[in-house]
Amino acid sequence: xxxxxxxxxxxxxxxxxxxxxxxxxxxxxxxxxxxxxxxxxxxxxxxxxxxxxxxxxxxxxxxxxxxxxxxxxxxxxxxxxxx
Numbered sequence: 001x002x003x004x005x006x007x008x009x010x011x012x013x014x015x016x017x018x019x020x021x022x023x024x025x026x027x028x029x030x031x032x033x034x035x036x037x038x039x040x041x042x043x044x045x046x047x048x049x050x051x052x053x054x055x056x057x058x059x060x061x062x063x064x065x066x067x068x069x070x071x072x073x074x075x076x077x078x079x080x081x082x083x
Contacts, residue, residue, distance in 0.1 A: 018052035027055035030081040037080035038073045040064065 006023035017023065024046050035057045039080025046055040057074060059065040067073040 019048050024053035031055035031057045034077045035082040037077035
């Protein structure tokens with residue numbers, strides 16, 4: 001017969017990990033890979049919020065905006081952030 005295992009999460013500990021420099025750096029590395037794959041004019045950035053770190057990739061130039069609008073350059077680059 002299987003024994004039930006109960007896990008109690010340490011909320012503050014999880015929050016500390018999600019806000020850690022290591023997580024922020026990994027997210028930025030992934031965002032930068034997406035920006036590079038998206039082409040010229042794509043810009044990656046990261047920040048730490050109250051609950052977790054996050055990263056974004058945006059079109060920073062009119063040419064990049066056009067490439068995303070017409071060719072979905074940044075959308076097609078999402079897979080580059082998986083590795």
